Amino acid sequence: MTVASPFAEQLAHLPVAERSLPLAGGVTRFWEYGTGADDPDDRRDAPTLVIVVHGYRGDHHGLEPVIAQLDRPGYRIVAPDLPGFGVSTPMAATHDLDGYEAWLQEFAAAVRAESPSARVVIIGHSFGSILVSAALAGGLAVDDAVLINPIAAPALTGPRGVMTRVAIGYYRLGAAVPERLGHVILSSPVMVRVISVTMAKTKDRALRRWIHDQHDRYFSAFANRTVVLDAFRASVSHDISEYASRITAPTLLIAADQDDITPLAAQHRLAELIPDARLVVLEGVGHLIHYERPVEAGEAIVAFLDRSVDRRGDTDGADDGRSDDGRGA
Template sequence: MIVREPRVPSPYRSRLAASDVSEHVVDVGGSSTRYWIYETPDAEEARVTIVAVHGFRGDHHGLEPVVAHLVGVRVVMPDLPGFGDSSPLTGEHTVAAYARWLTAFVAALGLGDDVVVLGHSFGSIVTSAALADGLRASRLVLVNPIAAPALRGPRGVVTRLAVLYYWAGAALPERAGLAALQSALVTRFTSLAMVKTRDRGLRRWIHDQHDAYFSRFADRRVVLDAFRASVSSDVSSYAARVDVPTLLIAADRDDITALPAQHELRALFPDATLDVIDGVGHLIHYEKPREAAAAVEAFVR
């Protein structure tokens, strides 16, 4: 695991400082799962708890800008097993395995059936699969949901290149393969491909976030497992079996899932609302966290 602390101060740090943050650990599914609890302003009065699941190759830091803009909720945010400070699961890191882990995680913390579950990107697949397979929750929020197979997205060619990249990472000898998967050049290329804002300061901070957290995975096996899981499934496979009110927060410029696919996904859920944020791509949580938080607050209340 490569660990480098961020060098660019967060533009949302003063807002996040208004929350009380505590760090914890629990053993679930063979993983020593590290998680953080954020008590946002007026959280005790609202008594709403959100369990938030980050995307592929990230960790809990990615969703902190959204948390920074929330008021009146309690947020529980783990690092996915094998990423950040959480150790890997026992066995392969499939969508089904992550879904079982999430169900067990919520149970281990005794959060109850009234918890709100939120997933971003790959986390949208994990959370949807968990609810479809029996995780009890009051509501589901999906930010930048993966609405269709990644190879069918607006940049399907880029996704195919990613498949080749991860194939090479698996085929090379251990040290060379790991170095390729942790390449700073590839991380920057990926970041440049996703960022949409023209704000230079915000762009610099986003790139620094990816530099700091994109390679914090336990080993080569974990990241290859998770990549296969991320491109072999999508939320549409689980939507019909999610029986709670669901909010989709999508972007009009998302290169992973085109907006028409988000409308199609909304129709697959028994009870879903689609909120589209303009002028942003797959990084809603970095570029438009205030708008995302406003949509979440209105939905959970």
């Protein structure tokens, strides 16, 4: 039985349309929310274009709770399924970081061409934060960037580096056995539930039940074993610190004090490495900010984007906003 989303009512207020684009040798499916979704003619005049990039093994559904918080006039929000995940087909290229970065550059150019005068904002969660950072360092031009649960340091150095090593062993096993058995292992409902239970920090039983249902429904929606293994290697072989100094856009980092993948100290270091960064730390949550604390994340994003506009209009300069007090925006 499907568990109803706590954010369904908010999402219902947003117009939405499903679309597709031929990109990187495959077909990218994406969802368009807000301005332009119910009237394509509005796309051209949309004041703000928000591109939302989900994390490893998820799809666009994962960031819908955050998208629901961005219901603002003039916001055109596009959320693709990464190639090889959800209902997007695989790329012709290898599904490593280089392949995904090239795809993101192509996707961003395509949707930006439909809203040529829009301010462009890009949001990435988890593996999506690495992908977004690599693209920004590689020349992707945006006005503002937001990284949620940013992978600020190598995954093996996180508070649960042992769990990452266990995961590496799990994926190696999935790669070592025959294709069909490997797919069964990699999409095992038992392993999906173990991962979900490990990551969820909330004590709210109803919210935990919904989180587990989301993972059950979408966490194994990958095209084939090769895609999921290549993307996993990319997710544990790179982190944002590799690209930080080349990220020139104003950047909001939304981190969690109980994130099992990246220690909080690394998030503070990352905020210092990115030339124009602001760090917001949400307390009592781990790597699932997008599920457990999307309201606070949305508030932080809106405040950051409003502040960014104000700063551009302030010829006298403003404070650099390197970090907040650790309790949100």
